[in-house]
Amino acid sequence: MASVLIQFAHPALEKSRVNQRLLEAASDVPLVTVNDLYEQYPDFDIDIDREQELLLRHDYVLLHHPMYWYSAPAMTKQWIDLTLEHGWAYGRQGNALTGKKMMNVMTTGGRQEAYQEAGYNRYTVRQFLAPFEQTALLCKMLYLPPFVVHGTHRIAEEGILEAVQQYRTLLERLTADEFNPDHAAQFAYANDFLIEKQSL
Amino acid sequence: MSQSVLLQAIVYLAAGVVFVPIAKRLGLGSVLGYLLAGMVIGPDGLGLVGEEGQDVMHVAEFGVVIMLFLIGLELEPDLLWKLRVPIVGLGGLQVVLTTVVISGLAMLTGLPWQAALAVGMILTMSSTAIVLQTMNEKGLMQAASGQSTFSVLLFQDIAVIPILALLPLLATYPLSESGEGGGHDTLLADLPGWLQTLAVLGAVLAVVMLGRFVMRPVFRIIASTGLREVFIASALLLVGGVALLMESVGLSPALGAFVSGVVLANSEYKHELESDIDPFRGLLLGLFFISVGSSIDFGLIQENPLLVVGVVLGMMTLKAIVLAVLGRRFKLSTDQNLIFSLALSQVGEFAFVLLSFSLQNGILDTRTVGLLTAAVALSMALTPIVFLVNEKLLLPRIGTTAQDKKASDQFSASNPVIVAGFGRYGNIVGRFLRANGIGTTVLDFDSDRVDILRKIGIKVYYGDASRYDLLKSAGAEEAKVIVIALDSPEKSLELVETIKKHFPHLQILVRARDRDDAYELMDAGIEHVYRETLDSSLRTGVDAMRLLGLRAYHAERSARLFRKHDEEALSELASVRHDQKQYFSTARRRIRELEQLISSDETDRWLREVEEGWDSESLRREANQQTN
Missing domain, CATH: 3.40.50.720 (NAD(P)-binding Rossmann-like Domain)
Structure with missing residues (x-):
C-alpha cells in the first residue's frame, strides 16, 4: 500500500468544469490526501512546516493543476520555492524526499496534437515539464510521466467522464502499489500506461 | 457598640447580596434591587433596621459625592463641545420646562411656592444609572434617541450642582436638625458677607489648583511606590478632603468633588482613579439606595394609595409629555422620540439625594418627602416596564414596523x-x-x-x-x-x-x-x-x-x-x-x-x-x- 498526496492548485476552481470533477473523484479514494493550496493559502503565505510534514507522510506527490503558459499556476511555483528547502529537500544534507515519486496531473485547453514539434506549441508536454522533472531529480525523487487531460476547451461530457474514470484508476493503482515506476517511466503520459494495463 | 455596627453591616450586605442578583435576573437593574432590599429590611418590612437608617444615609451620601467626582472625571471637553447644542438646548429646556410645569401643579395643590419650586426641580431629574444602563444594554446609545438621552442626563447631572446650591435659599421650615445644623452654619458664619464670598471663591480656586498642580505629582510619587491601597487611600482622601473643604465654606461637597473630577479628567491617572474609586461608589450608592428603600413609608402608601399612584403616573406622564414636545422640536423621528421621552420619564436617584437634602434644610416637610420618596422609587421600578411596553406595544403600532x-x-x-x-x-x-x-x-x-x-x-x-x-x-x-x-x-x-x-x-x-x-x-x-x-x-x-x-x-x-x-x-x-x-x-x-x-x-x-x-x-x- 502507498499513500498519495495531491497538491492541487487552481485559482478559479469554481469556473473549471473538468478540474472540479477530477478533484471530486479523487477526494474519496482511500489513502489519498487532497491539499487544496489556493483554499489553504489564499494569501500565498505557505505554512512550510505543515507542507513538509505532509510530504513526509506520503509516498507519491501529485502536482495537480491546469497548464498555464506552458507551466503551472503561480501557487504551485510558490509552493515549490518555499517548501523544498535547501538542506531539507536538496543539497548535501537534504534527503527528506529521497525515493518518493512525483508526477504532474494537468489539464490543458489545447489538444494533444498541438503539443509536438509540428504542432503550434512546438514542444511536447513532457518537454515543457522539464523544470518539474529536474526539480524531482534534484530532490532525489523519481519523476513519473504526467497524467494529462487534453482539449478541455471543447471537451464533452463523455470526455470528462472518461478522464474522471482514468484519474480514479490511476489513484487506485498508485495506492495499491501495483505500479512499476521503472516500467511506467517509459511512457510519454501516465494515461498511456493505464490504457496498456487495462488492455492486458 | 461595635457589635451592633457589625451586625448592621451584615444586614445591609446580606440584603444587597440577596436582592441585587435577583433584580438583575428579572431584568430590573441593580438600583431597583437595592431599593427592594431596603424595603424588605426596613421598619415596614422585616424591621431589621430602624431609625438609624437615617444615619446610614448620611454615610452613604458620600457615595453621591464620589459619583459626582466620577462624572467630572468622565467629562471630556471634546465630547461636551460636540454635544453642546443638545446638552444646553435639549437638556436645559427639559430641566426648565419640567420644573416650571411640575412646580405650577405643585402650587395648585397648595404647597408654598418655595416648596413647589423645590419639588419641581427635584422631580425634573431622571435616573442616569437606570437609563444609561438600559440604553447600553439595548444597544441604543449610538441612535439619535441615545445621544439625546445622554445629553439630557448630562445636563441634569450638571444641574444638580446649582440646584444643591439653590435649595437652602428656599427653606421655609426650621432646620430639622438642631445644633450641628445641616452643615451650613459653618466656619464662615460669623464673617461679613463679602469675606464669605471671597472665601467661597478661594475654596473653589484652591480645589482647581490642587487638582492641577498638586495632585499630579502626588499621584506620581504614590503610584511609583506600587502600593495600590495607598493610591486608593489618597484618591479617597482627595475626594473626602475636597468635600470637607466645600462643606466648611458652605458649598455642596458634591460640587467640590465634581470640580476636582473635571480638573483631573485630562490627567494620566484618570483611568486608575476611576477603576480604584468605582467600587466605593458602587458600594456606597448601594448603601444609599438601600437606606432609601428602608425609608419608604408603606404606611403612607397604604393610607393614600390613590394619591401615590396618581403622583407617580402624573409626574411620569408630565415628564414624558415635556420630553416628547422637546424631542419633536429637536427633530427626532417618531420612534426615536418615543424611546427618548419614555426612557427619561422616571424620576432618578438624584431625587433621593435632593429630597433628603431638602428635608434637612427644612424646605419640605416629612410627609411630602415621604410621599415623594415612595413615588420616585415606584417610578424607577416602573422604568423597565415602561421600556417593555414601549417595545412591545407602542413602537410596533406607531413607529417603524419590525417587518417591512x-x-x-x-x-x-x-x-x-x-x-x-x-x-x-x-x-x-x-x-x-x-x-x-x-x-x-x-x-x-x-x-x-x-x-x-x-x-x-x-x-x-x-x-x-x-x-x-x-x-x-x-x-x-x-x-x-x-x-x-x-x-x-x-x-x-x-x-x-x-x-x-x-x-x-x-x-x-x-x-x-x-x-x-x-x-x-x-x-x-x-x-x-x-x-x-x-x-x-x-x-x-x-x-x-x-x-x-x-x-x-x-x-x-x-x-x-x-x-x-x-x-x-x-x-x-x-x-x-x-x-x-x-x-x-x-x-x-x-x-x-x-x-x-x-x-x-x-x-x-x-x-x-x-x-x-x-x-x-x-x-x-x-x-x-x-x-x-
Whole structure:
C-alpha cells in the first residue's frame, strides 16, 4: 500500500468544469490526501512546516493543476520555492524526499496534437515539464510521466467522464502499489500506461 | 457598640447580596434591587433596621459625592463641545420646562411656592444609572434617541450642582436638625458677607489648583511606590478632603468633588482613579439606595394609595409629555422620540439625594418627602416596564414596523446571510456581501437607519436582534450565516445565546470591540471572533513600514504573519485568563496582558525574515564549503 498526496492548485476552481470533477473523484479514494493550496493559502503565505510534514507522510506527490503558459499556476511555483528547502529537500544534507515519486496531473485547453514539434506549441508536454522533472531529480525523487487531460476547451461530457474514470484508476493503482515506476517511466503520459494495463 | 455596627453591616450586605442578583435576573437593574432590599429590611418590612437608617444615609451620601467626582472625571471637553447644542438646548429646556410645569401643579395643590419650586426641580431629574444602563444594554446609545438621552442626563447631572446650591435659599421650615445644623452654619458664619464670598471663591480656586498642580505629582510619587491601597487611600482622601473643604465654606461637597473630577479628567491617572474609586461608589450608592428603600413609608402608601399612584403616573406622564414636545422640536423621528421621552420619564436617584437634602434644610416637610420618596422609587421600578411596553406595544403600532411590508414581496426568498447591526461595522460587511451578489437580511435597532435602508430597497427588520420572534421572521431558520455586528457586547452575547438555543445550525461570526470582548465571546464558544481594530491597525503599520522604505511585499506579508501570531496569542491568553481573575481591576489585567503579548512578539519565532527558499544564504555556504 502507498499513500498519495495531491497538491492541487487552481485559482478559479469554481469556473473549471473538468478540474472540479477530477478533484471530486479523487477526494474519496482511500489513502489519498487532497491539499487544496489556493483554499489553504489564499494569501500565498505557505505554512512550510505543515507542507513538509505532509510530504513526509506520503509516498507519491501529485502536482495537480491546469497548464498555464506552458507551466503551472503561480501557487504551485510558490509552493515549490518555499517548501523544498535547501538542506531539507536538496543539497548535501537534504534527503527528506529521497525515493518518493512525483508526477504532474494537468489539464490543458489545447489538444494533444498541438503539443509536438509540428504542432503550434512546438514542444511536447513532457518537454515543457522539464523544470518539474529536474526539480524531482534534484530532490532525489523519481519523476513519473504526467497524467494529462487534453482539449478541455471543447471537451464533452463523455470526455470528462472518461478522464474522471482514468484519474480514479490511476489513484487506485498508485495506492495499491501495483505500479512499476521503472516500467511506467517509459511512457510519454501516465494515461498511456493505464490504457496498456487495462488492455492486458 | 461595635457589635451592633457589625451586625448592621451584615444586614445591609446580606440584603444587597440577596436582592441585587435577583433584580438583575428579572431584568430590573441593580438600583431597583437595592431599593427592594431596603424595603424588605426596613421598619415596614422585616424591621431589621430602624431609625438609624437615617444615619446610614448620611454615610452613604458620600457615595453621591464620589459619583459626582466620577462624572467630572468622565467629562471630556471634546465630547461636551460636540454635544453642546443638545446638552444646553435639549437638556436645559427639559430641566426648565419640567420644573416650571411640575412646580405650577405643585402650587395648585397648595404647597408654598418655595416648596413647589423645590419639588419641581427635584422631580425634573431622571435616573442616569437606570437609563444609561438600559440604553447600553439595548444597544441604543449610538441612535439619535441615545445621544439625546445622554445629553439630557448630562445636563441634569450638571444641574444638580446649582440646584444643591439653590435649595437652602428656599427653606421655609426650621432646620430639622438642631445644633450641628445641616452643615451650613459653618466656619464662615460669623464673617461679613463679602469675606464669605471671597472665601467661597478661594475654596473653589484652591480645589482647581490642587487638582492641577498638586495632585499630579502626588499621584506620581504614590503610584511609583506600587502600593495600590495607598493610591486608593489618597484618591479617597482627595475626594473626602475636597468635600470637607466645600462643606466648611458652605458649598455642596458634591460640587467640590465634581470640580476636582473635571480638573483631573485630562490627567494620566484618570483611568486608575476611576477603576480604584468605582467600587466605593458602587458600594456606597448601594448603601444609599438601600437606606432609601428602608425609608419608604408603606404606611403612607397604604393610607393614600390613590394619591401615590396618581403622583407617580402624573409626574411620569408630565415628564414624558415635556420630553416628547422637546424631542419633536429637536427633530427626532417618531420612534426615536418615543424611546427618548419614555426612557427619561422616571424620576432618578438624584431625587433621593435632593429630597433628603431638602428635608434637612427644612424646605419640605416629612410627609411630602415621604410621599415623594415612595413615588420616585415606584417610578424607577416602573422604568423597565415602561421600556417593555414601549417595545412591545407602542413602537410596533406607531413607529417603524419590525417587518417591512412593502419590501417583503420583492424578497420572497430568504437570504443566506443575516447581518445584525448595520452601524459602522455591520454596514461594511453588509455592503461587501451585497456587492458580491450575496443576499443579506439586516436587523437593526436604529429606526432612522432602518427607514433609510428600506428606501434603498434593502431587506431590513427593525428591533432587538436578540428576540427570537424577530430572528425567526427575518429568516433565521433558512439562513446559513449570521454576522453579529452590534455595538453592545452584552447584546452580542445575548444574541449568541438565542441563536445557539433556537437556531443551532447558523454559523456565527461576531464583531468584538477589543480583546476583552473577544475573550467573552470565545468563552461563549464562538469560533469566529473579529476584533474590529486589528486589521486596520495592521494596515497602518504596513503603511508606516512602506513609508520607511521597506519593500511592500515584505511589509504586507509581515502584517499577515503578525496577525496569525496575534490570533494564536489571543487564544493562548484566553485559556490562561481565568487564572488571572486575581487581577482586581481590568485596567491592571490589560496592562499585564500587554506585557505578556509584547514579550511573546519578541521571543516567538513568528516571522522568518525572509523564507529560506527565497534566500540563497545556505546555498552559498554549501558552495563555499565545496570549493574550500
